[in-house]
Amino acid sequence: MSRPSVFGRALIGIYTRVNRRTPWHKLPFLFGLFNLIALRDQLREDNLVDTRTPGGVGLAPGVALADAPDDERRFRTADGSFDDLSDPDMGRTGTRFARNVALDKVWPGTPEELMTPNPREVSQRLMRRDQFTPATSINLLAASWIQFQTHDWFAHGREDHDDIEIPLPEGDEWFEDPMRIPRTKQDNTRTDADKDLPPTYLNINSHWWDASSIYGSTAAKQKAVRSFVDGKLVLKNGQLPLDPASGVALTGFSENWWVGLGMLHTLFTLEHNAICDALKTNHPHLTDDELFGIARLVNSALLAKIHTVEWTPAIIAHPVLKVAMRANWWGLAEEKIHRRFGRISKSDVISGIPGSAHDHHGAPYQLTEEFAAVYRLHPLLPEQLEVRSLDDGSLLDSMEFQEIILLNAQRVLEGPQEVEDLWYSFGTQNPGAVQLHNFPRWLQDITLPDGVRLDIAALDITRDRERGVPRYNEFRRQLHLKPAATFQELTDNPVWAKELEEIYGDVEKVDLQVGMHAETPPKGFGFSDTAFRVFILMASRRLKSDRFLTDCYTEEYYTKTGLQWIADSNMRTVLLRHFPQLGKALDGVPNAFVPWNVSTSRTAPAAAAAVAGQHE
Incomplete structure (x- = not known):
């Protein structure tokens, strides 16, 4: 746990009283900004909970900077080890998820509690999409981006021959009764010292923000994606080659x-290779391994920057949040000062987190089960992808999502339409709103390549219960929020309140996912204030704990070329670097994750109405 400064404790005390009457997002701008700082300090103090074996049993010994092997000191390792040299296992692939709530609140329920209410009934009656409700302030690229990022951050394994059985509600036409959901893979690193800890689970990715979704989280995977020429990754005619083992890229x-x-994987593979070209031009002495290692540092930092100052302000369109997220990267001194003078203060509040001193705030760095839970944003996905022409906006194809997922994806990526048309289509189509009754129907009956057939909405509900993520009201208590006393207090929608009461009976039993989707979000928010509490805490932590984004964010590690590349780049410039044909669609668009310009030749009434809807 992290102990705030005297000023920080005073700020927490003041805003704890203020927030009893007025939430942060309804305060005047400056008061709201300081409220967020106080909330972050409070959460750092109370909500970073270590789950590693007591006493550090089995952890690798630390090494001094001068004694670390050169590759482990200078570059990100494949599995995330040695990011913290004093604790080389911290954040490594195959280490435990931590918690953002007290450990006595994360014991899984009894088998009866696991089924109450029935997850399949919750899926069908509360989550199932009745009619597509769009999120008109963002584009479909915002939806694919967050999955791209979560694949970098976390993934749980699953047991092959151990299922949770869900009895079907009366009249349910699922193909088998009971419905079967594979259990989360158990933690095989537990020892006798863990016997008093709740169940723990392992992250099969590295915990760091290291672009492992592109580079892999094992040495074997990293080797497979490298060309071993000039530091570059493997591409074939501008596309990712197929993996013969999986049939996908x-x-x-x-x-x-x-x-x-x-x-997105292809785009940032292209970006990695472009970074390698720039590095080789300006630093011809660098070896293949050095070019690869530095380009990975640059590419992963750029991804973190884009997520921090572009994606998050797009999906949380609140003036205070825009300043707060930009301050995470550049500080309150802002970008212009930073670009002209560099850091003007050691404080990350004044000059941003990149280049500041790293700090774990009292707990070893791990991603958390609660972080994974609040990033389940499946309602963002629509039912169809409309492929439109970049030239004139005309409809080229309308594809059901079943036609563009899993093994079908490569057929589309290598299909007759131009890749620029796909980018334009994602830039101009809206994703779904994150709310009840907007979960994609196609995800409620999906067959994976290994033959497992799932209802992902029922799986989401079951996973939180299985992993001991508190239900909605207890989650709010743990995150210093007032719980809902009634169903009517939980949601402003009277129809939803009645449905929730019919399904749950007791407001204390409402699942986290359901409560967050029923909750009325603050103005401009794409998701609930409840979920946002975890974001406040973990958004800065993922930067502040990483030495490659703090102590080692220097020319020694990145080169001057690399740091300048990050400073000069954003999502828009990355897109235009590799697909300059998108210039007209992106001209004047302030953020690549909001709707792009629609081609002016789309003059039919229906097209005009679509444009109006996108810019409400």
């Missing part, structure tokens, strides 16, 4: 593959 992490992921 060869990349760092390709589970739950679809066209949106394929586009």
Whole structure:
């Protein structure tokens, strides 16, 4: 746990009282900004909970900077080890998820509690999409981006021959009764010292923000994606080659593959190779391994920057949040000062986190089960992808999502339409709103490449219960929020309140996912204030704990070329670097994750109405 400064404790005390009457997002701008700083300090103090074996049993010994092997000191390792040299196992592939809530609140329920209410009934009656509700302030690229990032951050394994059985509600036409959901893979690193700890689970990716979705989280996967020429990654005619083992693209992490992921993986593979070209031109002495290692540092930092100052302000369109997220990267002194003078203060509040001193705030760095839970944003996905022409906006094809996912994705990526048309289509189509009754129907009956057939909505509910993620009201208590006393207090929608009461009976039993989707979000928010509490805490932590984004964010590690590349780049410049044909669609667009310009030749009434809807 992290102890705030005297000023920080005073700020927490003041805003704890203020927030009893007025939430942060309804305060005047400056008061709201300081409220967020106080909330982050409070969460750092109370909500970073270590789950590693007491006493550090089995952890690798630390090494001094001068004694670390050169590759482990200078570059990110494949599995994330040695990011913290004093604790080389911290954040490594195959280490435990931590928690953002007290450990006595994360024991899984009894088998009866696991089924109450029935997850399949919750899926069908509360989550199932009745009619597509769009999120009009963002584009479909925002939806594919967040899956691209979560594939970098976390993934749980699953047991092959051990299922959770869900009895079907009366009249349910699922193909088998009971419905079967594979259990989360058990933690095989537990020892006798863990006997008093709740169940723990392992992250099969590295915990660091290291672009492992592109580069892989194992040495074998990293070797497979490298060309070993000039530091570059493997591409074939501008596309990712197919992995013969899986049938999908060869990349760092390709589970739950679809066209949106394929586009982003390809884009940032191209970006890696472009960074290598720039590095080789300006630093011709660098070896293949050095070019690869530095380009990975640059590429992963750029991804973190884009997520921090572009994606997050797009999906949380609140003035205070825009300043706060930009301050995470550049500080309150802002970008212009930073670009002209560099850091003007050691404080990350004044001059941003990159280049500041790293700090774990009292707990070893791990991603958390609660972080994974609040990033389940499946309602963002629509039912169809409309492929439109970049030239004139005309409809080229309308594809059901079943046609563009898993093994079908490559057919689309290599299909007759131009890749620029796909980018334009993602830039101009809206994703779904994150709310009840907007979960994609196609995800409620999906067959994975290994033959497992799942209802992902029922799986989401079951996973939180299985892993001991508290239900909605207890989650809010743990995150210093007032719980809902009634169903009517939980949601402003009276129809939803009645449905929730019919299904749950007791407001204390409402699942986290359901409560977050029913909750009325703050103005401009794409998701609930409840979920946002975890974001406040973990957004800065993922930067502040990483030495490659703090102590080692220097020319020694990145080169002057690399740091300048990050400073000069954003999502828009990355797109235009590799697909300059998108210039007209992106001209004047302030953020690549909001709707792009629609071609002016789309003059039919229906097209005009679509444009109006996108810019409400």
